[in-house]
Amino acid sequence: MSDHGSGPRALADPTVDIADMFVFPSPERSGALVLVLNVFPFAGPTARFSDVVDYRFRIRPVSVAARRARASFGVSDKEYTFSCRFAATAAGNGSHVVQEGACSAPNGETVSFRVNDDAGIKGKTLRVFAGKRMDPFFFDGPAVLQSVATRSLAFTKPGTSTVFHQNVLSIVIEFEVLTMFSIGDGPLFAVVGETATAGAPTNRLERFGRPDVKNVVMFPQDFDPLNRDLELREQYNQEDAFALGPAYLAAYHSRMNANLAFWDRLDGKIDWPLDADGGHPLTELLLADFMVVDVSKPFADDSFFEIERMMLKGTPHKTCGGRALDADCMGTFMTVFVNGGNGARISHGIDGPAVTASRTFPYLVPPEPNPPKPKRPALAPSKEGAHP
């Protein structure tokens, strides 16, 4: 799953567990950008945001530093931050509890809002929604596990989406680019979603740049020649996406090189030859784990990872990049990983989200209403495997 349960801490505390992040041009307003951060996978009726967590987007201007096999971004030190905080106290009881929140933007504007207010709140330069929505992610996670276990691609048609009709807590921010970023910054920006303890000292708890980097690229441990018994995602989550620390860098490289090579082998040919040191051509690009968007370029259906794909090809990108709610990003990623785009698109058997995204703010569809109460105490037999 995209980033659902990406490590022991995330599994233990869903309020800090980032499920997903999306960045796309507003379908409603030209020149506006939309940021979406989803937390709390499998959110039940009483799910609420934590009152001590800073839910934030960190955005930095970037540039293309190199193309082809050594494709990489140059990252500016300048940073723009959108920060959302929530209150502890709430009126009401059970699933009807009302929670208040506030979002501060890098231009100094702060807007207050009420969680689960469908219309959200509109400030001078930004709109904000926070509340329960249906999880837009779709991917056959169990098939990934089966692929790892059997060493062969196990996607079927249709696939099984593990978050089908499940709910998450979403934060949606829409803002006009010109009112938020300084003239001269951009048009390329790198976005990272984070949960961190608020106050001082602050601890980064989870971060998100691209989908399934942790759960598909970092999670399998069997192929790693250095740290086969080490759960690296916990440490990885705590790193600054814009400045990885030196302590675990070799471990991340080893894990990613090994796992990306595994995915590449699955179609029986090598599309990503390793370098003399065993480095995979995608490793550095993916370790720069942020979502890049070009605010000067138009949206297209294949925008997801298009900027990076064109960098690898050595040609200029044509779309805004980022990631839209309905984009089949995992189909794109699996195709890149397995055949490098040198073959047919890899299908994971699920073509879109459970319900197509809305064209109006807050864009994510309303939560699954009145979720069925499970019968107790039976558990249905499941696909075997670990938690991706």
Next chain:
Amino acid sequence: MTRLIAAPPAKENAVADAFPTTSGVLAMANLRAQIEGQEREAVAGRLTVIGQAGLIALIALRGHVLGCIADYDRAEALAEQLARNAPSDPDAFLARARTRAMFHRFSHALTDLDSAQRHGANPRTVNAERAAIFQAIGQYEQALTIYNEAVKRRPDFNSFGDLATLHAERGQIAAAENCFTESRKRYRGASPIPLAQLDFKRAQMWIAHHNLQRAHMWLDAALHRLPQYAPAQGHLAEVEAALGETDSAIARLRPLASSSDDPDYASQLARILGAVGRFDEASEWRDRAAARYDELLEKKLERFADHAAEFWLEAGADPHRALWLAEKNLEVRPTRRACELVARATHPVMVHARADLTTSML
């Protein structure tokens, strides 16, 4: 819980610790939301085995926090079912080992851990589970070896917390305090539950060593983060009663005794009410606790033998039954605490026997 004696006040102030965690009310609502969300997936057959194991752990956690035996029972039933549904999955065996250990079925739990390892579970994960069982059955040296290795490999909140509870149980207070402090310093999270659990264990240590002020302080700290934490409320009531704050203790226990399906709270309430001469009320709660213990012992003797022995030793006033249960508990877990319980249970039986002998000689 053992009887308490007041000690000089502690100088530390745990509650002054400013490390912020999510409000306890929100955290418990979120735990419920997490369980409900995952139950939907489990029922639909979309939850992986490790996901189901996670759900079982969450239900057991809620049982612990809220003092809800029904949750423990449900976790156990689900774990048994999971092990049947996925007989070759190491995570299914791990989940069942945890619930079996929870109900003091330690030998069965160890067998499950062996099976988990045979089916490919990470040996470190299995060893961590083994260590908890070794500790529970008094095989401290084996537990210590595993915990020390864990601290050396990854000195974090969990590894120091495990080591702290082991030192605490062995009566090594200074070492335990040091590890509790190290564990606390290393907490990196927003949930109040792990910290409240750690502070609760620290309080248990001070209760066992008769330092009521320190116990009070750590129980306050735990409840400050997680007001619904039933075992902490129960222990705080016990401490308050020992400090002479009987009204507060009774007020704290009454709602728990009324709502919880764990008879410990009714048992405590009966004893405290009896101690202040409110015999009618005490009798009512004693009867309620006795009936519930009978019910639980019929189903799970191993799990409830120690607490039931405490009950019949005190409020239940049946020393022979208390001794029998204390001995049963000692068979399952030959720990120092279990030996002390037998010793305490033996004393009134001997006194009775001596009194009977004296009477017959007259």
